[in-house]
Amino acid sequence: MEVYLDNSATTRVLPEVAELMTKVMCEDYGNPSSLHMKGVQAEQYLRYARETLAGLLKVGEKEIFFTSGGTESDNLALIGCAFANRRRGSHLITTQIEHPAVLQTMHYLESAGFRVTYLLVDGSGRISLDALQQAMTGETILVSVMHTNNEVGSLQPIGEAGALIKRMNPDTLFHVDAVQGFGKAKIYAKKLGIDLLSASGHKIHGPKGVGLLYVRDKVKIQPILHGGGQQMNLRSGTDNVPGAAGMAKAAELLYGHYDEDLERLRRCKSRFIEGLRRIDGVRINGLLPDGPEGEGTAPHIVSASVSGVRSEVLLHALEEKGIYVSAGSACSAHKPQPSATLRAMGAEPWMLESTVRFSFSVYTTIEEIDYTLQTMYDKIPMLRKYTRR
């Protein structure tokens, strides 16, 4: 049995998506910038992609820009905004638990002369609005807060933060990294006061190599790629037509059965957490869906610390049974340093090397959950027996 529980790293591409992309690549392969029929045909796919994704975010088509993925979207939003608004101020705000695509870009901007405040998070992995309010100054040009944390699944109070920012300084822009949240929560950019929003194709059963950046109408940001002036000069480079079409198709399919899916995801997560509680020495990081403020956690991510078992060993032990999970997050698994998110949440030292992330997709089944739990029941006692003494 193969059980893929690493959907926050990437997801399986849906057959309908692959089919549409194959058609675009093999038949309607034109360049939308070409004047001839072939180009016009290709442009139709881009139009479809923009309309679809704009509709799902309830924004305008002209506000959707395609990029090479989440990382580029974050870079474009942050760097593009910082440099375009430099004369208004040089202060930026973000959180300690952002994805490296935001954190490292912030570090880059610091080296370019900007000042950055990194908001602390509480033990559940969420920022406090008071702290945000205190950090805001007249100099603040951008606040960037992630929607769903990729490691523990904590949800940030995006709507409240958006309202707060606009109340304090209508000129301060609000960027949301929604790479993990898009498709798992209904994110209506305008209602939430979001000016810039990043999302990625491959986290929602679409292709890798494509992402989007929503840029609210009238928000001016600078391009970071220079070239042929595609996408209203904001993002040069031949349009990734198959990517954009694939991402749109995936999102369309996902939102087509959104409510039932979400219900099932929640059931899976609850059952899984219930099962994990039966293992001694397991701690679940972040808020619990059945606990207080249970709405503050994502329906598809469970981060669990298993005492006495190193994450990598548990990962490979589960792998032997066909179960694929992540040690920390895939993005930091290659680096020996412990997770910044867990540290920011005040995790105890043993948890830093014994935490595994399970991330579900809407295609995860209850059988898979039970199989995973059973495998953990079988393996963990054995793994605990053989450790460093």
Place this chain on the structure above:
Amino acid sequence: MFTAFLIKYAEIGVKGKNRYLFEEALVHQIKFSLKKCEGEFEIRRTQGRIYVEALGEFDYDETVERLQHVFGISSICPMIYVEDEGFEKLCDTIVRYVGDVYPDRNKTFKVNTRRARKNYPMESMEVSAGLGEALLDVYPEMSVDVRNPEILLNVEIREKIYIYSVVIPGPGGMPVGTGGKAMLLLSGGIDSPVAGYMIAKRGVKIDAVYFHAPPYTSERAKQKVVDLAGIVSGYAGPVYLHIINFTDIQLYIHEKCPHEELTIIMRRYMMRIAERIAGETGCLGLITGESIGQVASQTLNSLAATNEVCGMPVYRPLIGFDKQEIVEVANRIGTFETSIQPYEDCCTIFVAKHPVTKPNLNVIRRHEHNLDEKIEELVKTALETEELIIVGG
């Protein structure tokens, strides 16, 4: 502009009547290493020299780099060769050669002629003098220095005429395959690939064994070892990599023996298994990357304890090296970057906080008896389930 290479070899020149065997092996290794190069080459062995001639277009830099990987080569001289069309023509050729190879000609030089074809109408000294004059006519900024020239222009008159002056150092050593075969214990760390490289440099063909311990070590750790074997094979030719699943043996030792002795006992079993495979595959010794005192299992006491289980000689080329010296070689041969990828290998996963540094052989032997019940069976299974990957074939 260069069209051929003269390959010089130092050490094999002195091997007496076996010399032709060494030369043949060297030609074989050169052929093998150039197989993946762009272009076609003819490799000729005449009068104690090896010539690599390019037949048509080839990638000069790539070819030199490949040749620098072939043990047995002491230096590589890129050269040009021309048909003999008279002395006048030869003068033009050497003028053009110097013009092309030396953009800055404010240098001293000497022409050194060897006349292997004795029916050439001029004597060697005359040729050298004539060519030198021709050069001075065209490049007045050059000057002659016969004792210590900055440029030594070699002209060899054979069926064709060869000109060379550039000398690129080769890796030295002896052609792989002339020294038999040995089994390298390859861990994925910095030391063992360097040890393999050093033994291969002495002409020894390398096979390797890797012990992996899933789920405690990952598929990537194994891939890293395959990659390292690949880099070593760039020098040593194809490497037969035996992959042994060591998990059950390791867990059994963990269960039955004192924890401080785990590493030593584990290494004793690795040596035993490596020796078994080595014996079956015609290897004449084992190779490890051990260096005295580097870790607890590499003190003289510990080395004696692991050495004891082996009848075969164990070659430890790094035994007197400091870590920094090993790192230098690893960097030079290109294994360092791969070695430092952070995946655990089976030597580190269960390592005790305070492992024994002076194991007592009698105690170790006694504790090993705790394993009597199942260990033979486990070793047998490990050998039967080995995975063989031929790297760089």
